[in-house]
Amino acid sequence: MQSYYNMNQTTLSIALDYVPEENHPARYIDTLVESLKIDYHYQFGRPREYDLAAMLKLVLLAYTYGIFSSRRIEQFARENKPAGWFIAGQVPSYRTICRFRISEELAQLTTESLNNLTVFLKEQGLVDDVSFIDGTKILADANKYSFVWRKNTVRFDKMNRDQLVTMLGELHEAKVIGEVPAGSELTPESLDAIIGVIEDKLVTLDEEVQATKKVSPNPAKRQRRTLKSQKRKLDERCQKMREHQQQQAIYGNRNSYSKTDHGATFMRVKEDPMQNGQLKPAYNLQIATSNQFITGFDLFQNPTDTRTFPTFLAHLKSQQALGKIVVADAGYGSESNYRYCEDELDEHTFLVPYGTMLKENSRKWRSDDRKVMNWDYHEKDDYFIDPHEVRFNFNRYSERTDKYGFTRQFKEYVAEKYDENHQLIPAALTPKGNLRRISVNEAWEYFKAKERKLLSAPETGSIYAQRKIDVEPIFGKMKASLHFNRFSVRGLDKVKNEAGIVVIALNILKLTAVGRLRRQKEHIKNTKLRGIRVIRRDALMPLLLYSGSEDRPCSF
Template identity: 80%
Template structure:
């Protein structure tokens, strides 16, 4: 019915006959409804009820030992223009600190506050100390002004006016710093949040009538199903499904609802997820295709000379030969660490610059004259090969084909 507020729910229960019958005509007040919705007992009750339901379904053979995982974005009940961006906060905080340094420099030149040691970090607590020193100086100036009332123009009055202005600016900069620190605490690992719902993150959702990729406050809802029964769910603030898989799997395991076979779409296929599942859940069957799996089976991809997978590889001497007959020899092991801390291992290969007759090979050089290099991630290729093998097998391929008709209709019913 699309009713969210506690008062509206009370009104609905009072006026709707079927709703009244469901609660045995014991109409709760909106205060009772509100207390129930925000209570810790509700979260425990929901989790325990779902766990007991899953056990009952499994005991009666209504679900199997397969967990189909998928996610969707649910719009938050927040203003779509109430966004706060992390990059802006960082930029504004930097500007605020630069102005603070200039202001404190002026106060130091006036011998009102001491010099801040080089390399020390500005904090609201440090600024409180500085403000108290400015206030002490204002007390002295007030006494001087009272003692020299007859002097005109009065230099003490002019100095007091300047110091008061500096104090107001210092108060403003300190408050801004506290505001930026509070915003950083709300962000956590996110890049945005909503002013009217701090837990919501701005994401791209499918409902985009303007067709301009507008970001809206939303949550990423992850569910696990079996025979269209929801066996587990969790809300995430991450807009991408890739980073939700590992904590969601741990959640399912903790509630004893994780099936022996884990099935998800290509949005979850990443090296970090494959490695995690192999290390922590090696006894489980994982059916998660990687993002380019369908493209790699196309004729266009397999005939593309730029793809290293289409080159000839000589395992014994560890080198590649591309379609231009340029040999790429192994050079070194490399590592790359992404912003989330996951490290990938690569093997770097460099093209041979000269042929057997010591003639320069032009195809071995880039347009700027550098030697061409390629990087090969053997771990990633291993996981890709494993998924291709599993998904091409009749039994496991049939299980994966069940994914669309198992988990997708559940979201359809939720959004209907």
């Protein structure tokens, strides 16, 4: 800076065109958004006051900087030069930014942007035909103490209906209404009809009271007072029944939701400062990556990854983002998922271990006599022999259906009670004296053997070994670097739009890092071709330390 500095002197303002430097995230964002060829036609209603392309560029750039608030994005647009380059100096208000983030057009824009970016990455050879799948929980914009539980709703609804039955019985004894048949289903509509009968009875009592004003004590007044009290209580119970039905509709297939954000489900998240395992309102974000680029994502209200797997795979296939090889951790390994993959996606290879795969290789597991897999099996006659020489013969087939509607097939084996000499075998009985029985799920054993074979092979095993260094760093970049731990909008559709913005921003940052690395390699290569010796700074560190100061390097 010059020695003479005066901010109040008269100057001549000269407008200069600004262009971001090479390999800046703004350049990638500009190329990506321009490839969408956004063409918005005004038809009805109030015309849009902002350009969709400019707003999308601004929001994407703000998210790459870790700025998620609408007010801070407005400040960012006013003070940041690349952001000003996007909006051509026209700073939108925070209300405009907020309306854009929850608009219906944003969902289509983020989907098309991610698809175009994935196509570009494939053309550049930056992604391969392997999809690594994993999920994480992200907090919702909701109060953590605003929970509503399905079990409580069911319990309160039962109590409310029991009290309604009692009240209707009292009204029947008072000959106000007719008898309600036992076991009949009470609905708000039927209660409204009963309340209408009570109101008609109250009108009759009002006329009777007017006709007998001078009678004291007046039995009509007493009956009217009692009937009014019963009607008020019946109105309250009917309103409670409507609330419970509304809550059941909000639950869907979930067990909880938040009063502040009905789309959020209470689940355990890693952000647990109190270390007490408290459930918090959150969403389950599932992503598919390849070479640390996100090729697909979806948002779920289920806290467990197992139930999201088939739906997410179908979504990836519809978006043409599912690789030939799919890799996921043991949280996705279940019989229902394996069966879905084999029936619906047989052209893909799935490297998904099951939960006990590592334990089955341990010495403790293999030496456990209680594990059926350690018993001797004779396939010809279909029987097992346990380590106590007890024979288990096939008895029957059985089925079990879980609460999600998935049916498993089992083969039941029963121990032989007597030996060849017709002597009782003590080891064939349980401690209570019943015959020992075991159930074997042949389909589950088949899928387990298939995954063990795939993951034991050197080629596929090396691919699975890349899972931790491919998909896990994405979540670290999202939460630790960008500090995106909580959504800023409410509602499943709006939250999914914001998740799309975050996913594209992470891809832009990764693309920028790859471009920077390539430029450094090209610079080193060109320098070597010119015959200039390149000395790395880490190679000079011992000499700098020996000289005592980095500012005064030693001569050599």
